[in-house]
Amino acid sequence: LVDVSLREYAQGRDLAQAMLARDPADLFALSVLVEAQLQGFGDIEGARRSLRALPLSPSESATVAMLASRVEFWARDFDAARQLIEQAPPGTTLVSNAPRALSLAQILRAQGDAKAARAAYALARNELQASIEADPDNAQLHSALAQALAGLGEHAEALHVAESAVLMPSADFGTRLQGRAVLAEVQMRAGRVDEAVQTLRGLME
Numbered sequence: 001l002v003d004v005s006l007r008e009y010a011q012g013r014d015l016a017q018a019m020l021a022r023d024p025a026d027l028f029a030l031s032v033l034v035e036a037q038l039q040g041f042g043d044i045e046g047a048r049r050s051l052r053a054l055p056l057s058p059s060e061s062a063t064v065a066m067l068a069s070r071v072e073f074w075a076r077d078f079d080a081a082r083q084l085i086e087q088a089p090p091g092t093t094l095v096s097n098a099p100r101a102l103s104l105a106q107i108l109r110a111q112g113d114a115k116a117a118r119a120a121y122a123l124a125r126n127e128l129q130a131s132i133e134a135d136p137d138n139a140q141l142h143s144a145l146a147q148a149l150a151g152l153g154e155h156a157e158a159l160h161v162a163e164s165a166v167l168m169p170s171a172d173f174g175t176r177l178q179g180r181a182v183l184a185e186v187q188m189r190a191g192r193v194d195e196a197v198q199t200l201r202g203l204m205e
Contacts (some may be wrong), residue, residue, distance in 0.1 A: 009040025025055055027063045034067050038074050047071045058084055063093040066103065073107060082107045098144035099127040105151055121151035139171035143182040155190035162186045 013036035019029035033050050037043040051068055058065035065088030072081040085104050105120035125148040132141050146162035149155075165171070166179040180199055187196035 006040060009036045012036040013040065020050075020053075024053065027056075027061070030054055031063065031067060034071065038071065042074075044071060044075050047074075059087065059089065062088050062091040065089070066093045066100075069103060069107075073110070076110075078107050078111045082111070098140070098147070099124050099131075101127060102144055102148055102151075105148070109151065118152065121148050124148040125152065137168065137170040139165045139168040139175050139179055142168065143175075143179045146182055146186050150186045150189045155186070158186045159183075159190055159192075 012032055016029045016033035016036065019026050020033065023029070030050060034047045037047040037050065048071055051064065051071065054064060056064050058068045065084050069081045069084035069088075072078075072084065082104065085100055085107065088100065101120045102124035105117050105124055108117035108120055125145065128141055128145040128148055132138065132145065135141060142161055142165035146158045146165060149158035149161060162179070162183040166176055166183055171179060180202060184196045184199040187193075187199060
């Protein structure tokens with residue numbers, strides 16, 4: 001199973017690199033490449049090189065800023081990750097439909113600033129609830145809401161939302177996989193370790 005997963009990450013990495021060779025400013029390809037480098041190989045320096053090769057800086061693109069923040073989060077440089085989020089230009093990103101407040105909350109939590117993290121999770125929850133009212137069939141928004149609710153300790157509601165997100169008819173294959181990973185995270189935070197392990201095993205099947 002591990003070999004299969006690594007082959008898939010390698011294929012994604014190679015495809016993204018080919019796309020970037022044709023168009024160095026292809027942000028979708030960059031996001032695929034960075035995710036493959038981080039998730040598949042733990043290649044933080046490789047992800048940083050990929051970002052440096054782009055003809056856009058984090059100060060010019062919200063997507064690049066979010067990707068750069070993710071890389072620094074993996075490197076456990078939480079101050080750098082936070083600065084990138086806070087200084088990102090306005091606009092949506094290709095990385096996630098989740099609001100910046102959710103990314104900031106996760107960084108603050110990792111830094112041990114529980115009070116500030118809770119405030120950011122509450123802001124993210126409010127923003128996501130408003131977004132879901134406008135786009136109720138968006139499974140990614142529901143998964144992000146589950147993360148915000150879990151961050152606020154509202155575990156029962158978080159589990160309900162996360163479970164519902166992976167069953168939404170509008171979710172494509174990639175969104176369902178992402179949703180199951182979020183479900184496992186929410187289960188872990190609710191203390192349902194056995195269920196989380198089963199959910200993660202399902203990702204490998």
